[in-house]
Structures are given as structure tokens and as C-alpha cells.
Amino acid sequence: xxxxxxxxxxxxxxxxxxxxxxxxxxxxxxxxxxxxxxxxxxxxxxxxxxxxxxxxxxxxxxxxxxxxxxxxxxxxxxxxxxxxxxxxxxxxxxxxxxxxxxxxxxxxxxxxxxxxxxxxxxxxxxxxxxxxxxxxxxxxxxxxxxxxxxxxxxxxxxxxxxxxxxxxxxxxxxxxxxxxxxxxxxxxxxxxxxxxxxxxxxxxxxxxxxxxxxxxxxxxxxxxxxxxxxxxxxxxxxxxxxxxxxxxxxxxxxxxxxxxxxxxxxxxxxxxxxxxxxxxxxxxxxxxxxx
Amino acid sequence: xxxxxxxxxxxxxxxxxxxxxxxxxxxxxxxxxxxxxxxxxxxxxxxxxxxxxxxxxxxxxxxxxxxxxxxxxxxxxxxxxxxxxxxxxxxxxxxxxxxxxxxxxxxxxxxxxxxxxxxxxxxxxxxxxxxxxxxxxxxxxxxxxxxxxxxxxxxxxxxxxxxxxxxxxxxxxxxxxxxxxxxxxxxxxxxxxxxxxxxxxxxxxxxxxxxxxxxxxxxxxxxxxxxxxxxxxxxxxxxxxxxxxxxxxxxxxxxxxxxxxxxxxxxxxxxxxxxxxxxxxxxxxxxxxxxxxxxxxxxxxxxxxxxxxxxxxxxxxxxxxxxx
Amino acid sequence: xxxxxxxxxxxxxxxxxxxxxxxxxxxxxxxxxxxxxxxxxxxxxxxxxxxxxxxxxxxxxxxxxxxxxxxxxxxxxxxxxxxxxxxxxxxxxxxxxxxxxxxxxxxxxxxxxxxxxxxxxxxxxxxxxxxxxxxxxxxxxxxxxxxxxxxxxxxxxxxxxxxxxxxxxxxxxxxxxxxxxxxxxxxxxxxxxxxxxxxxxxxxxxxxxxxxxxxxxxxxxxxxxxxxxxxxxxxxxxxxxxxxxxxxxxxxxxxxxxxxxxxxxxxxxxxxxxxxxxxxxxxxxxxxxxxxxxxxxxxxxxxxxxxxxxxx
Numbered sequence: 001x002x003x004x005x006x007x008x009x010x011x012x013x014x015x016x017x018x019x020x021x022x023x024x025x026x027x028x029x030x031x032x033x034x035x036x037x038x039x040x041x042x043x044x045x046x047x048x049x050x051x052x053x054x055x056x057x058x059x060x061x062x063x064x065x066x067x068x069x070x071x072x073x074x075x076x077x078x079x080x081x082x083x084x085x086x087x088x089x090x091x092x093x094x095x096x097x098x099x100x101x102x103x104x105x106x107x108x109x110x111x112x113x114x115x116x117x118x119x120x121x122x123x124x125x126x127x128x129x130x131x132x133x134x135x136x137x138x139x140x141x142x143x144x145x146x147x148x149x150x151x152x153x154x155x156x157x158x159x160x161x162x163x164x165x166x167x168x169x170x171x172x173x174x175x176x177x178x179x180x181x182x183x184x185x186x187x188x189x190x191x192x193x194x195x196x197x198x199x200x201x202x203x204x205x206x207x208x209x210x211x212x213x214x215x216x217x218x219x220x221x222x223x224x225x226x227x228x229x230x231x232x233x234x235x236x237x238x239x240x241x242x243x244x245x246x247x248x249x250x251x252x253x254x255x256x257x258x259x260x261x262x263x264x265x266x267x268x269x270x271x272x273x274x275x276x277x278x279x280x281x282x283x284x285x286x287x288x289x290x291x
Numbered sequence: 292x293x294x295x296x297x298x299x300x301x302x303x304x305x306x307x308x309x310x311x312x313x314x315x316x317x318x319x320x321x322x323x324x325x326x327x328x329x330x331x332x333x334x335x336x337x338x339x340x341x342x343x344x345x346x347x348x349x350x351x352x353x354x355x356x357x358x359x360x361x362x363x364x365x366x367x368x369x370x371x372x373x374x375x376x377x378x379x380x381x382x383x384x385x386x387x388x389x390x391x392x393x394x395x396x397x398x399x400x401x402x403x404x405x406x407x408x409x410x411x412x413x414x415x416x417x418x419x420x421x422x423x424x425x426x427x428x429x430x431x432x433x434x435x436x437x438x439x440x441x442x443x444x445x446x447x448x449x450x451x452x453x454x455x456x457x458x459x460x461x462x463x464x465x466x467x468x469x470x471x472x473x474x475x476x477x478x479x480x481x482x483x484x485x486x487x488x489x490x491x492x493x494x495x496x497x498x499x500x501x502x503x504x505x506x507x508x509x510x511x512x513x514x515x516x517x518x519x520x521x522x523x524x525x526x527x528x529x530x531x532x533x534x535x536x537x538x539x540x541x542x543x544x545x546x547x548x549x550x551x552x553x554x555x556x557x558x559x560x561x562x563x564x565x566x567x568x569x570x571x572x573x574x575x576x577x578x579x580x581x582x583x584x585x586x587x588x589x590x591x592x593x594x595x596x597x598x599x600x601x602x603x604x605x606x607x608x609x610x611x612x613x614x615x
Numbered sequence: 616x617x618x619x620x621x622x623x624x625x626x627x628x629x630x631x632x633x634x635x636x637x638x639x640x641x642x643x644x645x646x647x648x649x650x651x652x653x654x655x656x657x658x659x660x661x662x663x664x665x666x667x668x669x670x671x672x673x674x675x676x677x678x679x680x681x682x683x684x685x686x687x688x689x690x691x692x693x694x695x696x697x698x699x700x701x702x703x704x705x706x707x708x709x710x711x712x713x714x715x716x717x718x719x720x721x722x723x724x725x726x727x728x729x730x731x732x733x734x735x736x737x738x739x740x741x742x743x744x745x746x747x748x749x750x751x752x753x754x755x756x757x758x759x760x761x762x763x764x765x766x767x768x769x770x771x772x773x774x775x776x777x778x779x780x781x782x783x784x785x786x787x788x789x790x791x792x793x794x795x796x797x798x799x800x801x802x803x804x805x806x807x808x809x810x811x812x813x814x815x816x817x818x819x820x821x822x823x824x825x826x827x828x829x830x831x832x833x834x835x836x837x838x839x840x841x842x843x844x845x846x847x848x849x850x851x852x853x854x855x856x857x858x859x860x861x862x863x864x865x866x867x868x869x870x871x872x873x874x875x876x877x878x879x880x881x882x883x884x885x886x887x888x889x890x891x892x893x894x895x896x897x898x899x900x901x902x903x904x905x906x907x908x909x910x911x912x913x914x915x916x917x918x919x920x921x922x923x924x925x926x927x
Contacts, residue, residue, distance in 0.1 A: 125629070125630070125633075128626065129630055129633045129634060131910070132631070132634050132903050132906065132907050133899070133902070133903050133906065134861065134864050134865040134868075134902055134903070134906045136865045136869075136880075137868070137880075137883055137902050137903070140868075140883065140884065140887055141641070141887065141895070141899060144887045144890075144895075145641070145644045217756060221758040224758065225758060225759075225869060228760050228869075229868075229869070229872055229884060230888075231884070231887070231888075244761075244764070248764060248873075251764070251767065251768060252772060255768055255772050255773065258764055258768065259765075259768070262761045262764060262765060265758065265761060266753070266756065266757055266761060269757075269758070270752070270756045273752070273755070273756050274752070344827075347831055349827050349830060349831055351822065352739060352740050373836075374835075377833055377835055377836075378835075380833075381831055381832065381833040382831065382832035382833025382834070383833055386831065386832065387831040389827070389828060389831075394825060395825055395827075395828045396828065397825040397826075397829070397843050398825070399846055399847065400843070400846075405829070408829070408834055408838075409829075409833070409834065412833055412834050412835065412838075413833070459828070462832055463832070465832075466833075
């Protein structure tokens with residue numbers, strides 16, 4: 001009985017949040033863009049106008065044309081098709097990286113807050129050590145140790161961002177721990193792990209959700225940046241960042257080419273952050289009052 | 292025959308809240324004679340502060356005047372552009388003092404600076420601030436602040452509540468306004484200080500011949516001050532009458548109930564209350580807004596909205612009881 | 616407050632030590648035989664031996680680590696393998712460029728950001744404000760390297776107004792000329808953030824009661840904004856500067872590579888690519904130190920402006 005009440009209230013909260021977001025143009029705008037990217041990633045083989053791997057040396061570096069809407073790259077491949085296919089690593093990086101960050105962050109954060117003591121201090125210390133490095137540099141160094149590949153990029157990004165979630169989860173858990181309803185639940189004989197997790201988790205859920213929206217945008221940005229520097233994905237693997245790197249070499253001769261992956265990256269980031277912003281406003285009761 | 296300095300016709304004000312509009316003021320009809328003190332009385336949430344702010348266009352951006360007009364000295368000031376309104380009306384013809392002097396002054400600037408700013412703009416940026424300093428000090432002296440030259444350079448937190456309110460009154464009267472809107476100026480002050488401030492207010496009014504719209508939640512407090520009283524409930528005006536007449540012969544059930552709630556020091560009965568709660572701002576039901584708490588309500592009260600009607604000499608009330 | 620600062624400083628020391636440990640262990644973590652990878656095929660046994668002793672690989676790790684730490688305290692960060700100079704010297708030579716770049720970027724971001732935010736707050740609820748807000752949003756979600764690339768595309772390739780490479784030939788004008796593009800690119804992401812921050816804190820201040828009082832006395836809106844609201848609204852911006860410097864330091868890496876400028880970021884990237892281990896260690900150490908200091912400043916300014924933390 002107790003558990004189902006909690007869940008019901010949680011569901012009500014979700015309904016309320018959705019209702020607020022329905023009125024917010026940002027939710028639609030961001031959501032639409034995210035949908036677009038997801039569809040490109042999932043259905044890439046079905047929607048590409050041409051074979052992204054097919055090279056055609058006679059048609060190198062051509063501008064937009066009826067055949068190739070965005071032109072061709074240095075090996076004569078259709079840019080639009082490559083762009084669509086490159087949505088895949090972007091999505092994988094964004095979601096994969098976030099999942100790793102969030103899961104590890106929540107686990108460590110809960111441990112640190114709940115167990116406290118030496119373990120808590122050690123965990124906090126780990127966070128601080130990771131945060132001592134400028135993210136780019138940490139990612140660079142770790143990549144040089146492990147070697148660049150899609151998986152290593154995802155894992156390294158996940159680990160690098162993880163402290164943010166760890167700290168937020170820890171802070172919120174600490175404050176929730178002191179809340180009255182937790183004391184009340186405990187006085188009713190609630191078992192630490194079971195019911196209190198059901199209390200605390202829904203509350204930290206909101207902050208985590210908003211943070212992950214913004215971080216997904218950041219992860220896409222970092223992967224692209226790394227690949228742009230030549231330190232991320234390596235050809236023949238392709239991502240927007242790799243396309244950016246390839247286009248950069250030809251910026252004098254085919255300036256338009258670099259615009260497409262740049263726009264793809266910016267659009268995706270914009271979509272994620274806009275959606276996250278609308279989520280943030282909807283989840284925060286204080287910001288809801290306009291009167 | 293005194294002319295009416297302020298005439299509000301059928302004013303309705305709305306707030307935008309998450310896509311829909313909340314009607315916070317409805318059907319407001321009010322008149323103020325030149326030189327008169329009109330008290331606007333109501334509980335929290337009745338909309339009285341909102342009405343005061345609407346006159347001076349101090350509402351947040353999410354609020355707007357849905358319909359109606361505010362005629363000041365014969366001109367509808369709703370039609371003025373923001374620039375004109377600011378130059379001609381605010382701080383010039385109409386001034387306002389607020390409830391909470393603690394928050395009314397900007398804490399990071401000296402008191403003198405803030406007075407100077409008002410003087411500076413009043414003089415239409417003609418005079419230099421150095422020249423105006425003397426005037427500012429004079430003003431401080433006039434409202435009873437001792438050591439005005441020294442106080443000039445102090446910060447608001449170094450002033451007491453009463454002193455801050457004096458400064459507010461001073462700033463309000465700088466340009467000799469024809470109308471002063473006083474939004475519960477003494478609510479946040481101690482009783483003894485309240486008496487001083489009210490005294491100062493009446494002195495200033497006598498000197499400057501200002502009309503006052505005095506907003507308060509305390510019927511008892513305005514009894515000795517106002518010429519007429521308007522009672523507000525749930526965003527509407529429910530009764531308007533001369534002070535003595537309102538106390539002697541209240542018409543609207545709400546007014547009657549309010550008067551009953553005033554503690555009478557002679558009797559030792561229980562304090563009276565009105566059952567029920569004031570509805571949330573903008574969240575009103577159909578029919579008369581008071582009917583759910585009214586001991587006289589009948590069928591018609593549930594369905595229709597009563598309007599202000601003249602039921603005696605200069606005595607208005609909005610109640611269906613008067614129709615039968 | 617003082618206690619808070621001291622606590623934070625004490626916490627920093629073990630953090631830095633662990634960072635050093637991680638950096639030190641790089642020589643063990645990097646895959647492959649360091650001699651092979653770093654020196655390649657032409658490595659002679661003597662060179663390999665010398666390399667190993669340089670990297671501390673010939674002794675047990677705790678000994679090497681101790682020597683490593685001792686050297687660092689003495690200020691010796693090792694010797695670069697490929698440039699054959701003291702790591703410290705190499706770093707110090709390029710560090711000023713990064714500092715100048717970061718500060719310029721920060722200055723631009725703050726100046727532009729506040730201006731945009733002010734405009735948006737002044738013309739609240741108008742079309743101009745909606746455009747400015749959209750613009751801030753877009754710039755806030757533009758990665759530094761894309762800003763750099765686009766700037767080069769527009770101003771160097773298309774209009775030939777700005778140089779896309781290098782730092783100039785030393786003269787003030789040339790240096791500035793070469794600084795505009797990079798600094799602008801660096802500032803773009805942060806500008807959007809500052810603009811939004813300015814706008815929202817101005818609007819929040821404008822909502823407060825004393826603003827209403829001043830408005831009621833006929834003081835015009837622009838005056839209220841610039842004199843009264845701005846002073847209060849500056850606080851959150853200052854609180855956030857430490858954070859910004861940290862971010863910009865990261866972005867400098869990209870800008871230096873794209874615009875082919877010398878600097879700490881570029882140095883680290885190059886040394887990672889070359890596997891110049893001592894240089895990597897030294898460079899990352901300095902970068903981490905700067906970053907930690909920037910974050911410390913950020914934390915302290917947050918604490919300074921948030922009375923709740925002050926009381927701890």
C-alpha cells in the first residue's frame with residue numbers, strides 16, 4: 001500500500017510536468033530536433049539518398065547539386081548520406097556516455113551520502129581528482145592510454161562527466177536524508193535500502209534528468225571536438241567531428257563543405273539543450289509561478 | 292462643487308499565468324474628489340494593492356488592463372505612452388508610498404543619492420546634483436529626520452523603519468503630487484511610530500492639499516482618517532460610503548461582517564470571524580464572490596454577479612439584498 | 616569564510632598529489648614499449664637505456680615516484696624528449712600566449728555578454744529581446760572549435776580580413792590582429808551564457824520592491840536599469856568568472872590548434888601525439904594546476920556571495 005502510493009504521486013508529478021511542457025515551445029522545438037536526430041540514426045540505411053561509403057574520384061569536392069544536396073567530399077562521397085549516417089555515433093556517444101555517467105554517478109553518490117565516513121570521503125576525493133583536470137585534457141590523456149575507438153570514447157566521456165552526477169546525487173541525498181518524511185518512514189520501521197530508495201530516488205531524479213539533457217549536448221560536442229583534433233574516432237570510422245576534420249583541410253578550396261557537419265553538431269546541441277531547458281523549467285516549481 | 296480628481300470606470304485587470312489569464316480586478320468603479328481622503332479597505336487578496344499599483348502602472352509585465360479607463364484630472368491616463376506617463380504622472384502628479392519601508396529603498400545606495408535621483412528627474416535633468424543636495428537635505432529636515440546632513444550619506448539599513456517611511460513620504464511629496472496612493476504605509480511599523488507617520492501624513496496633506504487613496508486592511512485604523520471608505524472583496528468593490536455612514540449603517544453583508552470582527556474593547560465576547568476563506572486571487576466562482584460565506588445569501592447570489600448601485604446619498608453597494 | 620578557504624586549500628594538496636601519481640604512472644600505462652613507441656625503429660640500446668632512466672623505468676616505481684616528486688618540488692619537470700630542453704622552460708615559453716588568449720576571450724565574453732543581457736532586459740517582452748535571447752542560446756550551444764572554424768571561414772577565407780594562422784610578427788598591431796579571431800572564437804560559448812545570466816538577474820532585480828519604488832517616483836526605466844539594477848546584477852557574473860576561466864582554458868586547446876598558435880593547449884596535444892612523456896606530464900600538470908586554481912576562485916566567489924555557505 002505504501003509503495004503504490006509513492007508511485008502514484010510520482011506518476012502525478014510526471015503528468016504535471018508533461019502538461020507544463022506542452023505549453024512550452026522549447027519542448028517542441030528541442031524534442032523535434034532530437035527526434036530528427038534519432039530517426040536519422042536509427043533509420044539511416046533507409047533514408048540516405050546515396051551510399052555513404054561509395055567513393056567517386058571524378059566527383060571530388062563538388063558543391064551542392066541535384067544529385068548531392070550537400071555536395072561531395074574529398075573522396076567523392078555524398079555528404080548528406082555521410083551526415084545522416086554520422087548521427088549514429090553521435091547518438092551512441094550521447095546516450096551511452098550519459099548512461100555510464102548517471103549510473104556510476106548515482107551509485108557512488110548514494111554510497112557517499114548514505115555510508116558516509118571514510119568511504120564517502122574517498123569517493124568525494126575521486127570526484128575531486130577527476131575534476132582537477134580540464135575535461136578535454138583528461139579525455140585526451142585517457143584516450144592516449146586506451147587508444148581511440150567509439151567504445152573508449154564513450155567510456156572515457158562517461159567517466160569524465162560522472163563526478164557531476166556523483167556530487168549532485170550525494171548532495172541531494174544528504175539533504176533528503178534529513179527530511180521529515182524520511183524520519184517518519186523510518187519511525188514506521190522502513191528498511192533503509194528498500195523504502196528510502198523509493199523516497200529519495202524520485203526526488204533526485206529531477207535534477208539528474210535536467211543535467212543529463214545538457215550533458216548529452218556536451219558529450220556530442222566533445223566527441224566531435226576530439227575527432228576534429230584527430231584524437232577521437234579515426235577514419236574510416238566517421239562522425240560529424242571526423243567530417244569536420246576532413247573538411248577543414250579543404251577549407252580554402254571547398255569552404256562550404258565544413259558548414260554541413262558544423263550545422264549538424266550545432267543543431268543537435270541546440271536541440272538537446274533547448275529540451276533540457278524546458279525540462280528544467282517544468283520540473284522546478286519555483287520557476288512555474290508567473291503571477 | 293469640488294471636482295473629481297480621479298474617476299475609475301469599469302476597470303478590469305488580468306494577470307497572465309502559464310497561458311491563461313486570471314482576472315484579479317473586475318468591475319471597478321471608483322471616484323475620488325479633490326482634497327478627499329478615500330480609504331480602500333479589504334483583506335489580503337482582495338486586490339486593493341493591485342488597484343493602487345494599476346493606477347500608477349507598477350504592475351509586472353504579466354499583468355494588463357483588460358478594459359475600463361482611469362480618468363485623472365479629466366484625462367484618461369491609460370492612453371498615455373509609457374514615456375509620457377513616466378514623465379508627467381509618476382512622481383509628478385501621482386505618487387505612491389509602499390507598505391514595507393524595509394524593502395522600498397535600494398540597500399546598496401545611500402539614502403541621499405536616492406532622493407537626489409528623484410529630484411534630478413523632477414527638475415527634468417536641468418539642475419545639477421550638487422545644487423539639488425541642499426533641497427534634499429531640506430526635505431529630510433521637513434519630515435522630521437534629525438541631523439539631516441549627516442543622515443544624507445547613510446545607507447537605508449542605518450535608518451529605522453519609521454525613518455525610512457518618513458523618507459518615502461518625503462520623496463513622494465517632492466513634486467507636490469495631486470494624488471497620493473498610500474499602500475498600507477503603517478502596517479509594518481510599531482504603533483507609536485504609526486501614530487507619528489499618520490501625523491506627518493496629515494500635515495503634508497494639509498500643506499500640499501493632496502488627495503489620498505489610502506489602502507489598508509484595517510477598518511479601525513482608517514476610521515479616524517478617511518472621509519469615505521470603499522470596501523473591496525475578491526477583486527471587486529462591494530461598498531462605498533462616507534466613513535461615518537459606513538460604520539453606522541453598513542449595507543453589504545461583507546462590510547457588516549468586517550465591522551463585527553473589529554475588536555470592541557468594552558465587550559468581552561469572543562472575537563468574531565467570518566467563516567470560510569478568501570478565494571485565491573483570480574480563482575473565482577460564478578455569482579457573487581461572497582455568497583459562500585454570506586449568511587444572507589440566496590439563490591440569485593449563486594448565479595448572478597451583483598454590481599455597485601447607489602442605495603443612498605453617495606452610498607453605493609453591490610448586493611442583491613438591495614433589489615428586493 | 617577564512618576557514619572555508621583554508622579547508623579548500625588543504626583539500627587541494629592531496630588532490631594534486633594524486634594527479635601527480637596518475638601522471639607519473641603514465642609511463643607504465645601507455646601501451647607498448649616506450650622505447651619503441653617514442654624513439655621508433657632507429658633506437659639504439661643506449662638511447663633506450665637513457666630513455667628508461669629518464670622515465671624512471673629502471674627503478675622500482677615507488678623510488679621513481681619519490682624522485683619525481685622531489686624534482687617537481689625543486690621545479691624540475693624533466694626534460695622533453697623531442698625538444699631536448701627543460702620541460703619547464705618549454706612550458707613557460709608558451710604559457711603567456713595561452714594566458715593572453717584566455718584573458719582576452721574572457722574579457723570579450725563578459726563585455727559582449729553583459730551588453731546583450733542589458734539590452735534584452737531593457738527591451739523586455741519585445742521582439743528584440745526574443746531575438747537576443749535566441750542568439751544567446753545559439754551562441755551558448757556553439758562549441759569553441761566550430762566557432763573558430765566558422766570565423767576562419769567567414770573572415771579569413773571569404774573576406775580575407777583576419778589572419779587564420781599564427782600569432783603575428785611581434786608588433787602590437789600584428790599581435791592584436793592575430794588575436795581577434797582566436798579570442799572571439801574562444802569567447803562565443805561563454806558570451807551566450809553571460810548574456811542569459813545578465814538578463815535573468817537583471818529581470819530578477821527589476822522585480823524587487825525597491826525598483827518599484829524608484830519607478831513610482833518617475834525615474835525612467837533605463838536609468839533604473841543601468842544604475843540600480845546593474846550593480847546588484849553584477850554579483851552573479853563575478854561569481855561565475857572562475858568557472859568561465861576553467862571553461863575557457865579547455866577551449867583554448869582547440870583554438871590554439873585551429874589557429875596554429877603556440878600555447879599550453881597546443882603543447883599538450885602535440886606532446887600527446889608525439890608521446891613525449893615528460894612534456895605530457897609537465898603540460899598536464901600545469902594545466903591541472905591552473906584549472907584547480909580557477910575552480911578554487913570559483914568556489915570561493917560562490918561562497919562569498921552565498922551567505923549560507925559563509926556561515927559553515
